[in-house]
Amino acid sequence: MIKFDSTYLNFKDTLFCGQVFRFKPYKNGFMVFTLDKAAYCYNEGNTAIIESDDDNYFHNYFDLSRDYAQIIDSINACNNEKVMLSANTYKGIRILKQDKIEALLSFIVSQNNNIPRIKSIIEKLSSTFGEKKRFLGEDYFAFPTLQALAGASYEDLKACGLGYRAEYIKETAQKLLLGELLLDDMDKLSTTELKKSLLKIKGIGDKVANCVTLFGFGRGDSFPVDTWIEKIYREDFNGTLTDRTKISNYLVDLFKENAGFVQQYMFYAKREGLL
DNA sequence: TCCCAGGGTGTGG
DNA sequence: CCACACCATGGG
Numbered sequence: 001m002i003k004f005d006s007t008y009l010n011f012k013d014t015l016f017c018g019q020v021f022r023f024k025p026y027k028n029g030f031m032v033f034t035l036d037k038a039a040y041c042y043n044e045g046n047t048a049i050i051e052s053d054d055d056n057y058f059h060n061y062f063d064l065s066r067d068y069a070q071i072i073d074s075i076n077a078c079n080n081e082k083v084m085l086s087a088n089t090y091k092g093i094r095i096l097k098q099d100k101i102e103a104l105l106s107f108i109v110s111q112n113n114n115i116p117r118i119k120s121i122i123e124k125l126s127s128t129f130g131e132k133k134r135f136l137g138e139d140y141f142a143f144p145t146l147q148a149l150a151g152a153s154y155e156d157l158k159a160c161g162l163g164y165r166a167e168y169i170k171e172t173a174q175k176l177l178l179g180e181l182l183l184d185d186m187d188k189l190s191t192t193e194l195k196k197s198l199l200k201i202k203g204i205g206d207k208v209a210n211c212v213t214l215f216g217f218g219r220g221d222s223f224p225v226d227t228w229i230e231k232i233y234r235e236d237f238n239g240t241l242t243d244r245t246k247i248s249n250y251l252v253d254l255f256k257e258n259a260g261f262v263q264q265y266m267f268y269a270k271r272e273g274l275l
Numbered sequence: 276t277c278c279c280a281g282g283g284t285g286t287g288g
Numbered sequence: 289c290c291a292c293a294c295c296a297t298g299g300g
Contacts (some may be wrong), residue, residue, distance in 0.1 A: 018281060019281095066288085104278045107281080110280090110281055110282085110297080111280095111281080111282040112279090112280065112281095112283075112296090112297095113280055113281080113282085113284060113296095113297085114279075114280035114298085114299080115280080115281070116280095116298095116299085117280075117298065117299085118280090118298070120283080120298095120299095139292045152282080158296080161296085161297065161298085162296080162297090163295080163296025163297050164294095164296050164297095165295095165296080166296090168283090191288045202283090202284080203282095203283070203284090204283080205282060205284085206282090206283090207281070207282060207283090208281085208282075211281070224281065225281090226280090226281035226282075227280070227281075227282090228280095228281065231283080244282090246277080267281075271281095277300105278299105278300085279298105279299090279300085280297100280298095280299095282295100283294105283295085284291105284293105284294085284295085285292105285293090285294085285295105286291105286292090286293085286294105287290105287291090287292090287293105288290085288291085288292105
């Protein structure tokens with residue numbers, strides 16, 4: 001069990017802010033699934049509590065070694081009211097350090113899709129192709145192995161709701177399985193070079209690449225721009241650019257290594273109606 | 276029925 | 289380089 005101050009760790013906001021898709025309400029909090037692991041997470045008073053069978057893994061997963069007070073302080077020096085309001089309201093969000101492969105495949109699913117459907121597709125992929133597991137008396141399914149996804153038929157993949165993304169998932173799983181894509185070797189690349197490498201994968205454009213560098217590789221100098229962020233840029237930054245790649249580059253340049261955190265605070269704030 | 280969703284690819288200019 | 293049709297699917 002892990003106990004942690006809840007000032008910068010709010011499970012509801014961290015899970016619902018759109019960075020992750022495998023979790024469900026459970027008792028006083030949530031059950032969170034990643035790869036083949038599970039954790040029961042809840043806030044109680046000023047304490048955040050994580051019960052799992054692999055505390056080391058979840059300590060890293062929830063990014064517990066990072067000083068979020070420093071990030072919030074740094075953002076509060078930016079002199080932009082909308083940015084500061086978002087960050088201070090949702091300072092309980094942490095950027096999860098997700099598994100690279102799970103993040104990459106999950107955000108391929110996310111393209112031109114909405115969050116409830118992304119969740120349901122990934123759940124169905126897991127229940128169809130993943131190993132059945134059990135934690136705290138609850139059944140769940142592990143994220144599918146590369147072997148399972150690479151060997152799946154398009155028919156079975158589409159039955160999970162993937163639509164035209166089925167071929168992206170299968171082809172990417174095959175490349176990962178065969179070692180044609182070595183994500184761990186890409187850790188040493190600069191973020192610019194890393195994005196360039198990810199863009200070579202069919203099904204990954206600038207937005208998904210930014211999600212993978214941020215949520216899978218922990219690169220703060222990423223700013224995924226989707227329809228919501230484009231709206232924020234237009235309405236809350238009074239921006240005039242229309243090309244999403246240029247908008248992303250502009251915002252990364254503005255917030256540097258904290259860009260990804262700003263992105264997530266504001267994305268959630270916009271969706272929650274705060275902005 | 277059309278529009279939208281954490282967009283991307285392929286083609287034609 | 290840019291514009292635009294098209295890509296499955298389900299909810300509003």
